[in-house]
Amino acid sequence: MKQRKPGAIRIGGGSAFFNDRVDAALELVERGDIDVLMLETLAERTLALLHVARRKGGSGYWDNLAGRLEVLLPAMAKHGTKFVTNAGGAAPEACARMIARLARERGITMKVAAVTGDDVTDLVRASDPVLLETREPVSRLGTDIICTNAYLGADAIAAAYAAGADVIVTGRVTDSALALGPAMAALGWRADDNDAMACGVLAGHLLECGGQATGGYFAEPGLKDVPDVDRIGFPIAEIRDDRSITITKPPGSGGRIDRHTITEQILYEMHDPAAYLTPDIALDVTGLDLAEFGENEVRLTGARGHRRPDTLKVLIGVDSGVLAEIEISYAGINCEARARLAADIIAKRAARDPMLGNQTIQYDLIGVDSAWPGEIGHNVRDVRLRVAARVPDQAAADRLITEVEALYVNGPAGGGGVRIASRPTIRTYTTFVPREKVTPRWAFVEA
Amino acid sequence: MSVAKIELFYVAHSRTGDKGDSQTMSLIPYRAEDYALLEREVTADAVRKHFGKLMRGNVTRHALPNLGAFNFVLEETLQGGVNDSLNLDTHGKSRSSVLLAMPIDVPNDHPAFKTRAAMS
Numbered sequence: 001m002k003q004r005k006p007g008a009i010r011i012g013g014g015s016a017f018f019n020d021r022v023d024a025a026l027e028l029v030e031r032g033d034i035d036v037l038m039l040e041t042l043a044e045r046t047l048a049l050l051h052v053a054r055r056k057g058g059s060g061y062w063d064n065l066a067g068r069l070e071v072l073l074p075a076m077a078k079h080g081t082k083f084v085t086n087a088g089g090a091a092p093e094a095c096a097r098m099i100a101r102l103a104r105e106r107g108i109t110m111k112v113a114a115v116t117g118d119d120v121t122d123l124v125r126a127s128d129p130v131l132l133e134t135r136e137p138v139s140r141l142g143t144d145i146i147c148t149n150a151y152l153g154a155d156a157i158a159a160a161y162a163a164g165a166d167v168i169v170t171g172r173v174t175d176s177a178l179a180l181g182p183a184m185a186a187l188g189w190r191a192d193d194n195d196a197m198a199c200g201v202l203a204g205h206l207l208e209c210g211g212q213a214t215g216g217y218f219a220e221p222g223l224k225d226v227p228d229v230d231r232i233g234f235p236i237a238e239i240r241d242d243r244s245i246t247i248t249k250p251p252g253s254g255g256r257i258d259r260h261t262i263t264e265q266i267l268y269e270m271h272d273p274a275a276y277l278t279p280d281i282a283l284d285v286t287g288l289d290l291a292e293f294g295e296n297e298v299r300l301t302g303a304r305g306h307r308r309p310d311t312l313k314v315l316i317g318v319d320s321g322v323l324a325e326i327e328i329s330y331a332g333i334n335c336e337a338r339a340r341l342a343a344d345i346i347a348k349r350a351a352r353d354p355m356l357g358n359q360t361i362q363y364d365l366i367g368v369d370s371a372w373p374g375e376i377g378h379n380v381r382d383v384r385l386r387v388a389a390r391v392p393d394q395a396a397a398d399r400l401i402t403e404v405e406a407l408y409v410n411g412p413a414g415g416g417g418v419r420i421a422s423r424p425t426i427r428t429y430t431t432f433v434p435r436e437k438v439t440p441r442w443a444f445v446e447a
Numbered sequence: 448m449s450v451a452k453i454e455l456f457y458v459a460h461s462r463t464g465d466k467g468d469s470q471t472m473s474l475i476p477y478r479a480e481d482y483a484l485l486e487r488e489v490t491a492d493a494v495r496k497h498f499g500k501l502m503r504g505n506v507t508r509h510a511l512p513n514l515g516a517f518n519f520v521l522e523e524t525l526q527g528g529v530n531d532s533l534n535l536d537t538h539g540k541s542r543s544s545v546l547l548a549m550p551i552d553v554p555n556d557h558p559a560f561k562t563r564a565a566m567s
Contacts, residue, residue, distance in 0.1 A: 044466075044467075132467075133467070133468075217462065218460075218462075220460065222565070222566050223456075223457075223460075223562065223566065224460055224477075259515075260460065260475060260477075263473065263475050263514050263515070263516050264460070264461075264462040264473055264475060265462070266514065267462070267464075267471065267473035267511075267514075267516060267518045268462055268464045268471070268473070269464030269465070269466055269471055270464070270471055270518060271466070271469070271471060271520050272509065272520075273509050273511055273518050274509075285511070285514070286511060286513060287513060288513055288514060289513065290514065302513075320531075323533075325535075360533065361533075362533035362534070364534075364535055366535070386535060388533040388534075388535070389533065390531065390533060427531065428467075430467065
């Protein structure tokens with residue numbers, strides 16, 4: 001296949017989560033001169049949310065994806081941009097078919113592939129491995145398992161890309177594989193070439209959080225400012241066959257790329273910088289060299305790879321009850337004392353309540369100037385009491401909600417602005433399975 | 448030359464990431480020449496003491512002289528992790544600001560004092 005530049009592949013990091021900015025992703029396609037648009041959309045627990053939705057008759061992939069692709073697909077077709085995403089969530093094949101259908105309806109010819117094999121429910125049920133968190137076998141969890149997914153590596157993505165796929169949709173893969181796969185195929189990198197794998201993983205790591213590499217999540221007013229921070233350009237990694245990575249962003253976009261922004265993102269969510277574990281390689285960034293070129297361009301060399309793990313990480317999602325969060329505000333002189341009294345009233349009443357007596361309830365005090373905006377100097381700051389608990393079911397959540405709401409009339413003076421939120425939550429457990437027991441697969445799909 | 452206390456905030460920047468029940472925090476000096484100062488002042492032990500009751504597990508510090516940065520791993524800081532946390536900031540992503548509130552000893556002519564004066 002042909003890239004825009006010989007000996008290099010240019011990949012744009014178009015999202016850090018499923019609801020990230022579409023305008024910035026579109027800017028990458030239209031003005032980033034990229035070969036591949038990568039959309040990362042799955043956090044640790046969000047995949048479980050998709051599994052829950054699917055059980056209730058939902059699609060199993062992100063429902064907002066079609067709307068995003070209405071914007072992105074025509075631009076990608078026009079610019080010949082390939083598209084790799086883990087937005088397939090709990091249903092990569094269905095998601096891929098949806099994309100193929102969307103393309104066909106618009107008269108766009110695209111070969112769409114789905115990567116599967118991350119669902120290891122049967123394997124884990126049969127082998128019953130020990131959980132990292134509890135040090136006990138999975139079968140001892142004693143609760144309904146929502147989903148069991150292994151973090152796949154880049155190999156199936158690379159194979160699909162090499163076979164000419166224009167769109168590759170996955171479920172759970174390690175985020176960096178969304179960049180490493182295309183890089184392997186485009187640059188002819190072999191999986192046993194450790195430093196090449198390390199280079200691709202590092203590029204993916206810098207792209208997977210979108211704007212976090214280009215001045216997002218960075219601004220400190222007056223100390224480390226970010227130019228045009230309201231329109232940050234998302235990152236482009238030019239991965240070269242000499243194992244260098246150059247990070248840039250679309251010309252004219254806002255944001256900031258220098259050794260400070262890039263270093264923050266290199267270390268983001270990294271435990272041991274000498275062995276950042278992925279299914280594809282253990283990435284070592286301790287010998288990395290960063291060079292700044294002109295404005296908003298950083299070149300990275302010296303990523304090293306060590307032997308990849310023999311096991312794949314598996315996340316198991318289980319139901320974790322209902323999280324209830326209720327807030328109420330107090331303002332002016334002595335507001336903190338009134339908020340504390342309110343918390344005390346809730347605590348005493350909850351302790352006497354059969355549904356809430358055994359629950360852990362957290363009380364936080366929040367606030368600046370919502371009661372008299374802009375007039376902090378007049379000693380009318382506000383304190384917002386937040387009451388939060390994770391309870392077994394909605395009935396218990398409703399009990400707590402009722403208690404906080406009743407502060408309106410029965411609590412301390414001047415309480416106002418009650419807001420109520422409650423939602424089912426999921427928790428995740430971690431285990432590991434032998435790599436050879438997991439078979440990543442890919443296939444083209446029809447609309 | 449005598450030393451004086453200043454918050455880490457004026458000397459370095461930081462980003463927090465989470466994974467399970469542990470958190471990572473980078474620490475990157477604004478001026479490359481402050482690397483040695485941070486190496487001396489911001490030890491794993493000092494960070495553990497600074498976080499006090501928020502900490503249950505170990506703190507590990509990884510030094511990255513090549514990058515001019517440090518990476519801290521704080522274990523068991525999230526009340527059982529994102530999973531069980533009742534905090535408003537479930538992921539603890541705002542904790543980098545807690546780290547940067549830590550006072551450290553610097554020479555009393557350090558430019559960070561000027562920065563602080565300009566910002567207050």
